[in-house]
Amino acid sequence: MTLAAEIDHETSPEKLLAPVLSAFWDEEKSWTLETYLRHDGYEGLRKALTMAPDDLIAYVKDSGLRGRGGAGFPTGMKWQFIPQGDGKPHYLVVNADESEPGTCKDIPLLFANPHSLIEGIVIACYAIRSSHAFVYLRGEVVPVLRRLHEAVREAYAAGYLGKDILGSGLDLELTVHAGAGAYICGEETALLDSLEGRRGQPRLRPPFPAVAGLYACPTVVNNVESIASVPAILQRGKDWFKSMGSEKSPGFTLYSLSGHVTNPGQYEAPLGITLRQLLDMSGGMRAGHRLKFWTPGGSSTPMFTDEHLDVPLDYEGVGAAGSMLGTKALQCFDETTCVVRAVTRWTEFYAHESCGKCTPCREGTYWLVQLLRDIEAGKGVMADLDKLNDIADNINGKSFCALGDGAASPIFSSLKYFREEYEQHITGKGCPFDPAKSTLWADRPAGNAQVNA
Ligand SMILES: Cc1cc2nc3c(=O)[nH]c(=O)nc-3n(C[C@H](O)[C@H](O)[C@H](O)COP(=O)(O)O)c2cc1C
Ligand code: SF4
Known part of the structure; x- marks a missing residue:
């Protein structure tokens, strides 16, 4: 990580940063088991294995860890939902599909420090009494896939995966699955359908994955960073974790x-x-x-x-x-960025990634794109702005899954803060921004007319 040369004391990185998962990313071969062990790797697991599974769940719950996949749901509570003594297999599925525009933490984490995830997986599986875990990885990132496969191989060879892990009697198989490039497969139930070999589309809830998830069995779906954070909590203690952040958002x-x-x-x-x-x-x-x-x-x-x-x-x-x-x-x-252009690009993404299962999102995202392209090209009329808002309103909260709500967000917020800029595109019959000065224009040749012809 490169930092500015001139650092003000009040904002010095030492004071503000808390490198844990990223603590040794700069080291040579940070991703190997050898490096991980040099940094207390798998010590959290050793501690976890001395606890009863229910106590372990309570410990993670008490730490206040919240899911890092977006919604911030308490991780320990999610584990607690898994019914015990039901005689069914239990599964842990790690969501590594990371595809949201701008989101780029799980992939670097897996690339630089894959063993933190593997250790977290073993701890979580011990807690929820699972003997088979899956990582659903975004398929396009082949170098990360290779690195994760190698880390899993190392973990099996060293006895952190497989039969009788560290002599504890715990057996655990870990399967790494590469997705085929659909953003919707990051939605946890679409992910489960995809993992089962079906077309990835969200499922109706209830039943929730904790009751009927993968292969209709109780399943925990957690984000990469959520699970990778667990070993440090075990190793350094929940009070250490809670000493950072706020009461409701610790760590x-x-x-x-x-x-x-x-x-x-x-x-x-x-x-x-x-x-x-x-x-x-x-x-x-x-x-x-x-x-x-x-x-x-x-x-x-x-x-x-x-x-x-x-x-x-x-x-x-x-x-x-x-x-x-x-x-x-x-x-x-x-300030060189045209907000209409940025929102149009995002909306094109949502329209492209809409799985088509429900009408508000499938049709609504399509119409949003048509209106936005017209406005961007100077072919819009003032009434289009209310129409944009109206269509977004008919998607938000009325779609089958949260992709629809996500598509509505940039529309509402950009109209709230930058309505004047939309109006300028309409009254001025085109984009007021100079394409030569904005990096957002780099993907297309100058001139909206070419884009929308
Ligand atoms: C369209 C869509 C895409 C999503 N993509 C991801 C993703 O790539 N990774 C992820 O962890 N969660 C993603 N989520 C959220 C998951 O459905 C789920 O809430 C999350 O994996 C739970 O993990 P956590 O409790 O550890 O945060 C997505 C949700 C939606 C609606
Ligand atoms: S909101 Fe509806 S159409 Fe859009 S991705 Fe979700 S299920 Fe598919």
Whole structure:
């Protein structure tokens, strides 16, 4: 991780960052078992195996760890939902499908430190009494797939996976599955259908995965970072974990800084840090430019502006300010960026990734794209703005899964903060931004007419 040369004491990384999962990413061969063991690897597992499974679940629950996949659901509570003594197999499925625009933490984590996930998987499976776990990995990232396969091989060879793990009597098989490139397969029930060999589309709930998940058996679905955080909690203690962050959002987490910033990257810090602090310590926006808008947790979370630089980046703080912490993907856009263009690109993504199962999302995202493209090209009329809002309103909360809500978020929030900019496109009959100055234009030749012809 590169940091700014000039660091103010109040915002010094030593003071603000809390590298745990990322603590030794800079080391040579950080991903190997040997490196992991040098950094107390698998010590959390040793401690976990001395506890009764129910006590272990209670410990993780008491730590306050919340799911890092977006919704922030308490991890220990999710494990507790798995019925015990039901005679059925139990499964742990790790969601490594990471595909949301801007979200980029699980893939680097798996690339640099895959054993933290494997150790977390063994601990979680011991707790929920599972003897088979799966990792559903985004299929496009072949180098990560290879690295994960190699780490799993190392773990089997060293006795951390397989039969009678560390002499505890625990047996565990771990299967790594590569997806085929659909964003919807990150939605946990679509993921389960995909893992079973079906077309990945969300399932009706109830029943919830904890009751009838993979192969209709009790299943925990957790994000990579959630599970990878568990070993450190066991090894260093829940009080240490709770000493960071706030009462309702304790602990450390990975913030992914991207976009028009001087030093993009992963910044691991206690929950509740602000974007201002992250920018101050990392070199700020790119030279000569200022922040215009940003997402706190990927493109599906309502955007913020420079008014929100001091919002604490935890679940409650971001929620109170009108957005969601989501995946902590802090995509920063400077004043050269056309917000209409950015929202159009995101909406095209949602329309493309809509699985088509329900009408509000399938039809609504299509129509949003048509309207946005017209507005961007200077062919819109004022009534289109209310229509955009109306269509988004008919998707939000009325769709079968949260992809629909995510598609509505950028529409609502951009109209809230940048309605004037939409109006400028309409009255000026085109985009007022200079394509030569904006990196958002790099993907297409200058001139909207070509795009929309
Ligand atoms: C369209 C869509 C895509 C999602 N993609 C992911 C993903 O790539 N990774 C992930 O962990 N959760 C993703 N989720 C959230 C999962 O459904 C689920 O809440 C999460 O895996 C639970 O893990 P956690 O409790 O550890 O956060 C997605 C949700 C939706 C609606
Ligand atoms: S909201 Fe979209 S992605 Fe989700 S089920 Fe409906 S069509 Fe599919």
